[in-house]
Amino acid sequence: MASVREIARQLGISAATVSRAMNNHPLVAEEVRQRVILAMNRSRYVPTVGRRETMNIAFAYTGEASIGSPFDAALMQGMSDRMEQCGFDLMVLDLRRAMLPRENYTQLFLRKGIRAAVLRTTAATTGICREIAAEGFPAVVVGYHFDDPEVNYIYSNSYSGSCEAITHLVDLGHTHIAISLHVVEDSDHTDRLNAWRHVLKQHKLPVLDKFIIRAPATLDGGAQLIRRIAAMSPRPTAVYITDPLVAVGAISEARQMNWNIPGDISIVGFDDSDIRFMVYPKLTAVCQDARAVGQEAFDTLNRLLNISGEDAKTTVFRRTLATHFEVNGSTASPGKASL
């Protein structure tokens, strides 16, 4: 509903200046530009194609794009599930590459006809999410969460699922339980580590630093992990591998070394989609429903688009989804081979 003229009226300036501020024209006072950006977002200004409103929702990478990954594919699928019936379209965007020199994020989104954005973020790029939130542009962060009072996020909490997983291993009789983490620290992996610590302590089992193993989040990282475990003494009899590809790579390498799974080592993996069913034995895993995260993310944007004015600046949407723990064939009591 908000037009350039309307925003001009609100701010007591001319439509020409609003237009210039929106389009990053160099001859606009920085202070005016910022007021216009905030007013645009507060009143949910909508870009138009001809005389028609655009209907694009971005799936935007703030850092390195990882379009091909199963997690991202599932997120997009979830978004798309909800979007098309509302007439919205999914646009995939690499923010860093798309950005023009002196542009801010709202201007970038406007230029591309984007009404709201799902932000795919990692620890290194949380700053971009904060900036977008500060500009007031409707956005929600997925795949990472952090505590900024302006940032909306959908977060899949892996703490409780991870507790179940470690408890399962303890119940099976394991006392030497390792955990593998991505070399890059992030909030989700921290949850998984905390769960591991918590359950081991709770059962008065030793919490050894050397059982915290870091490996890159790739198939090869899984191979490295198994070779490092093989060299340990005492050797862990079970490991919680907090990344999907690493778990798959570990299974492959363990078989290569003629280990029986779960006889020689029990493995609990982590799954974003359905990779756990692709390996043999099928992975016991903590599972995150990335598709549901994508659905929730779009639903949140839809709600954000329907509020404007002061509420737009003060309403924060945060939703935590549960992970679930699923027992398959890769775990058993220590030394007990599969059937």
Add this chain to the structure above:
Amino acid sequence: MASVREIARQLGISAATVSRAMNNHPLVAEEVRQRVILAMNRSRYVPTVGRRETMNIAFAYTGEASIGSPFDAALMQGMSDRMEQCGFDLMVLDLRRAMLPRENYTQLFLRKGIRAAVLRTTAATTGICREIAAEGFPAVVVGYHFDDPEVNYIYSNSYSGSCEAITHLVDLGHTHIAISLHVVEDSDHTDRLNAWRHVLKQHKLPVLDKFIIRAPATLDGGAQLIRRIAAMSPRPTAVYITDPLVAVGAISEARQMNWNIPGDISIVGFDDSDIRFMVYPKLTAVCQDARAVGQEAFDTLNRLLNISGEDAKTTVFRRTLATHFEVNGSTASPGKASL
């Protein structure tokens, strides 16, 4: 460059009529509407956001959307590799759901600010591709190919890769070689079947209809396949599984039945991305580079966008990419177990 006014001039009608034809206004003669659509596409009319040209390229599903699949993810990744440096954006679209009642495809694309489209198609929806081509909209088909003189496609030819695969099995000493195909017929699977027939005949091996097995393209389809193979007599000692998920499911089920791979059965799979490395033993496979298909598809659109006038209607782009055959651990001579 072509504006509504310019198209009006070309056709000797008013800009008002052109606008109405483009926007599917009911009060336009059907014949006029079609001439406008053709002229728009011939002169590469570009929709605008405000006064700026839109830069969207669609990844459009003509049939059932399969956003989450590894093949589609790799295609999108390939497109995106090439697009962002040209300033284009990737929009994901489910054509059937996006379409308004009396609209044609060009009108749909225009409404969404789309300049050109990569069409993801299966046998059931080739008609849609033909229609889009007939309207003259810049588009290229991927994942399927068929011989319509107006349709552009990028096609990964699996015939020669499949011949190599079957020859490899024959060279290893296999004489009972089965092939598994998707329950739904399509051009790519037909290539793979023809290769199987050709090489067996060439080596004077029996080409048995009962060794042509159809299974749904899922993990469970792979399990069904192995159970059916187990029940056969004489039992094939090798199978060429022409779908990625089926091959992975088959490995899993074979291990479940305590078969040694490749000792009890050699498996050649088919891979779109890097699923072949996720299983143990790693799959010997015919590999299609879906990412390269995506890259080529965008490059083709880029070329299409740069030609207009009569050429736009008569130039057809068709490109065939090669598959390559890669030997990994899932094949060996009959009866010879892995190390």
Add this chain to the structure above:
DNA sequence: CTGAAAGCGCTTACAG
């Protein structure tokens, strides 16, 4: 750096 006014490209009553 800003505004009043002209301009752009497209759309839409209005008249036929």
Add this chain to the structure above:
DNA sequence: CTGAAAGCGCTTACAG
């Protein structure tokens, strides 16, 4: 069903 003219929303010389 079509066109001439007015209108819409935004942008852009022009003047200060």
